[in-house]
Amino acid sequence: MAAVATNTILICAGGACISAGEESVKDAFKDELKKFALDTVVSVVETGCMGACNLGPLAVVYPEGVFYQKLTPDAARKIVREHILKGRVVEEYLYKGPEGEIKPQAQEELPFFTKQVKIATRNLGVIDPTDIDEYIGRDGYFALVKAVKEMTPEQVIEEIKASGLRGRGGAGFPTGLKWELGRKSKGDTKYIVCNADEGDPGAFMDRAILEGDPHTVIEGMVIGAYAIGASQGYIYVRAEYPLAIERLNIAIEKAREYGFLGKNILGSDFCFDIELRIGAGAFVCGEETALMASIEGERGQPRVKPPYPVQSGLWGKPTVINNVETFANIPPIILKGAKWFASIGTETSKGTKVFALAGKIRNTGLVEVPMGITLRELIFEIGGGIPGNKKFKAVQTGGPSGGCIPAEYLDTPVDYESLKELGTIMGSGGMVVMDEDDCMVDVAKFFLEFTVDESCGKCTPCREGTRVMLDILEKITNGEGTKEDLEKLKQLGEFISNSSLCGLGQTAPNPVLSTMRYFWDEYLAHVEEKRCPAKKCKALIRFVIDHDKCVGCTACAKVCPVNAITGEVRKPHTINDDECIRCGSCIEVCRFNAISKVSP
Amino acid sequence: MSVDVKETVKRIYEEVKAKSLEDGDMLINALHAIQDHFNNFIPPEAAEELSELMNLPPSKIYEVLTFYTMFSTKPRGKYVIRVCQSTPCHVTGGREVIEALKETLGIDFGETTEDGLFTLEYSSCLGLCGVAPVMMINDMAYGNLTPERVKAIIEELKGGEKR
Ligand SMILES: Cc1cc2nc3c(=O)[nH]c(=O)nc-3n(C[C@H](O)[C@H](O)[C@H](O)COP(=O)(O)O)c2cc1C
Numbered sequence: 001m002a003a004v005a006t007n008t009i010l011i012c013a014g015g016a017c018i019s020a021g022e023e024s025v026k027d028a029f030k031d032e033l034k035k036f037a038l039d040t041v042v043s044v045v046e047t048g049c050m051g052a053c054n055l056g057p058l059a060v061v062y063p064e065g066v067f068y069q070k071l072t073p074d075a076a077r078k079i080v081r082e083h084i085l086k087g088r089v090v091e092e093y094l095y096k097g098p099e100g101e102i103k104p105q106a107q108e109e110l111p112f113f114t115k116q117v118k119i120a121t122r123n124l125g126v127i128d129p130t131d132i133d134e135y136i137g138r139d140g141y142f143a144l145v146k147a148v149k150e151m152t153p154e155q156v157i158e159e160i161k162a163s164g165l166r167g168r169g170g171a172g173f174p175t176g177l178k179w180e181l182g183r184k185s186k187g188d189t190k191y192i193v194c195n196a197d198e199g200d201p202g203a204f205m206d207r208a209i210l211e212g213d214p215h216t217v218i219e220g221m222v223i224g225a226y227a228i229g230a231s232q233g234y235i236y237v238r239a240e241y242p243l244a245i246e247r248l249n250i251a252i253e254k255a256r257e258y259g260f261l262g263k264n265i266l267g268s269d270f271c272f273d274i275e276l277r278i279g280a281g282a283f284v285c286g287e288e289t290a291l292m293a294s295i296e297g298e299r300g301q302p303r304v305k306p307p308y309p310v311q312s313g314l315w316g317k318p319t320v321i322n323n324v325e326t327f328a329n330i331p332p333i334i335l336k337g338a339k340w341f342a343s344i345g346t347e348t349s350k351g352t353k354v355f356a357l358a359g360k361i362r363n364t365g366l367v368e369v370p371m372g373i374t375l376r377e378l379i380f381e382i383g384g385g386i387p388g389n390k391k392f393k394a395v396q397t398g399g400p401s402g403g404c405i406p407a408e409y410l411d412t413p414v415d416y417e418s419l420k421e422l423g424t425i426m427g428s429g430g431m432v433v434m435d436e437d438d439c440m441v442d443v444a445k446f447f448l449e450f451t452v453d454e455s456c457g458k459c460t461p462c463r464e465g466t467r468v469m470l471d472i473l474e475k476i477t478n479g480e481g482t483k484e485d486l487e488k489l490k491q492l493g494e495f496i497s498n499s500s501l502c503g504l505g506q507t508a509p510n511p512v513l514s515t516m517r518y519f520w521d522e523y524l525a526h527v528e529e530k531r532c533p534a535k536k537c538k539a540l541i542r543f544v545i546d547h548d549k550c551v552g553c554t555a556c557a558k559v560c561p562v563n564a565i566t567g568e569v570r571k572p573h574t575i576n577d578d579e580c581i582r583c584g585s586c587i588e589v590c591r592f593n594a595i596s597k598v599s600p
Numbered sequence: 601m602s603v604d605v606k607e608t609v610k611r612i613y614e615e616v617k618a619k620s621l622e623d624g625d626m627l628i629n630a631l632h633a634i635q636d637h638f639n640n641f642i643p644p645e646a647a648e649e650l651s652e653l654m655n656l657p658p659s660k661i662y663e664v665l666t667f668y669t670m671f672s673t674k675p676r677g678k679y680v681i682r683v684c685q686s687t688p689c690h691v692t693g694g695r696e697v698i699e700a701l702k703e704t705l706g707i708d709f710g711e712t713t714e715d716g717l718f719t720l721e722y723s724s725c726l727g728l729c730g731v732a733p734v735m736m737i738n739d740m741a742y743g744n745l746t747p748e749r750v751k752a753i754i755e756e757l758k759g760g761e762k763r
Pocket of ligand 1: 171322
């Protein structure tokens with residue numbers, strides 16, 4: 001039974017897998033192992049997010065590294081009986097390609113994983129995030145020891161500067177430079193803050209890092225504090241992430257116990273501690289000045305910059321704010337050196353970036369890739385393309401501050417500058433893929449609804465301007481728009497960009513402006529022909545039954561919530577357009593493909 | 601004001617204070633702790649007591665608490681449902697899920713069912729976009745939602761209450 005003794009089952013306990021039933025799968029593994037008295041020799045470890053969210057719940061069985069997906073409690077029991085006991089891989093639960101072919105069994109060989117280079121997410125899915133010894137076992141806190149024992153704060157800053165690391169929270173400001181400004185800023189007390197408010201719709205890498213490897217964020221912060229001379233740190237986490245909060249609390253306590261936080265860290269005279277601050281559901285609190293106001297116990301409203309936080313931050317003291325992923329990159333840079341880091345990526349964008357793939361894409365989830373990879377590689381090779389044989393239409397990057405990129409730019413390398421040229425931004429790395437069924441006017445409208453909701457109300461261009469833009473977009477999707485409205489939309493967008501107080505308003509028009517730039521025809525179709533090419537806007541579509549195909553099964557008439565469908569049994573049915581509410585239920589139930597949407 | 605509320609708020613405040621390194625930043629943490637204690641909302645008496653303890657005018661407490669969508673001055677249901685209204689959820693069928701929720705519960709956003717069980721709210725993003733559409737019920741997340749699944753989840757919670 002020697003083989004058995006070395007088995008380890010890693011189960012993904014990331015947020016998505018938990019929501020898909022991870023806990024019952026874990027229990028089933030444990031129960032079944034116990035039944036065969038294997039519970040003392042085979043360990044079951046809950047790890048952070050493995051990345052392949054749509055395949056969850058996930059598990060990897062070592063030493064072979066076999067990657068199992070879409071698990072159920074029954075599947076778990078079978079894997080124990082077959083794989084663990086008899087050494088037979090259970091094919092049913094292996095990853096299968098688009099044609100049903102069984103792909104390589106080992107995790108490292110799957111296309112989703114082969115192109116990845118993991119730095120910030122190096123420990124995700126590999127260690128138990130609640131066990132500090134596992135983190136240390138993967139060189140954790142070695143960078144801190146190196147920094148405090150062998151380097152001066154100035155040397156740490158030089159190293160980060162030389163690495164070319166830029167902030168991963170959106171703006172891409174050089175991290176080393178920010179730290180240098182923080183170091184030089186005068187003040188008896190300084191603060192370092194981790195921005196873990198991750199609010200961009202479509203981004204969830206910070207969540208995964210906090211839940212899956214909280215110690216790397218803490219270590220990055222302690223090194224930062226040492227570099228700038230901060231004595232106190234805050235992690236501002238959104239309340240929507242209870243699991244991240246729980247694991248951070250455990251990690252902070254353990255780090256204190258081990259002497260990585262607190263007084264006289266590693267026997268030096270450097271003292272530093274970290275506290276959590278929990279948000280309360282306001283997107284704008286991700287903006288750094290609003291975040292500081294919120295930490296101070298105020299309404300989370302941004303203020304004018306300058307002064308910048310490094311000059312006057314929390315309680316007027318110099319404050320360095322960095323994003324979760326930025327901090328997660330710090331320990332490897334200190335350990336392996338700036339040169340190594342700068343050898344990855346492009347001229348101006350060094351290292352890797354974690355992207356969150358969501359929307360109409362086969363492999364949703366998190367991937368970390370070198371900067372400069374093309375959108376095509378990301379979406380089609382790693383992401384597996386669009387499901388259901390649909391056509392790619394656009395990818396939205398940068399959340400509500402970003403824009404949509406159409407198919408003709410799929411070969412663009414992903415870096416800060418190239419995306420900016422296309423009228424969008426890197427943002428925090430969220431990528432929402434859209435297919436031919438998505439209406440770009442509807443998408444733009446959707447983003448503006450978000451901004452209108454989340455605008456804090458302090459400055460007029462953002463508060464009122466986005467409202468007016470939304471009204472115009474609603475008019476257009478209702479089939480009441482004119483060509484003048486399109487002009488107005490453009491002018492208003494430019495005006496809001498130029499005159500808003502903070503990044504929220506300054507970037508709010510981007511989704512509209514970028515879709516107008518690339519999908520002008522679609523806007524024109526809405527206003528000139530009152531037609532929605534994607535057949536999404538309810539006011540511009542009708543549902544019709546093809547009388548040649550309809551067999552009169554009555555399924556549609558039964559499901560219609562407003563009784564808008566009439567017809568005799570076994571005779572073709574008809575939809576009364578005045579009563580139809582365009583809910584689409586009839587299309588779903590029709591087994592003869594007789595119902596379709598038309599516009600107009 | 602009932603002595604009970606007064607003392608409870610005082611105890612919660614002392615606990616939060618003991619854990620804080622700075623004095624100036626306790627308000628939001630205190631509000632979180634109070635809301636957790638009083639079943640998902642902040643009763644007026646509690647806000648009043650907090651204003652006395654922190655030596656702040658009540659208007660200040662309300663200025664801050666009304667800014668954040670997660671704080672409520674109205675009683676909320678035992679289960680607070682936060683359904684994600686973000687783009688990844690929208691393009692994967694979120695609209696239908698939201699309609700199904702409203703229909704099953706018979707309430708709109710910001711409302712609570714008559715039996716006091718469910719409050720429906722929305723979130724700008726729950727960060728589970730890999731399994732969109734998503735909702736959270738209290739601290740539990742539910743992904744890959746369809747109108748049918750939503751109905752089943754609500755019915756199950758209701759059933760659990762009856763038992
Ligand atoms: C409206 C708005 C929302 C933001 N949200 C976030 C966020 O959720 N997380 C984040 O790290 N940065 C966010 N930022 C950027 C921060 O203001 C700040 O630039 C960042 O935290 C700096 O860290 P970095 O240099 O490591 O990127 C946001 C900015 C704006 C204008």
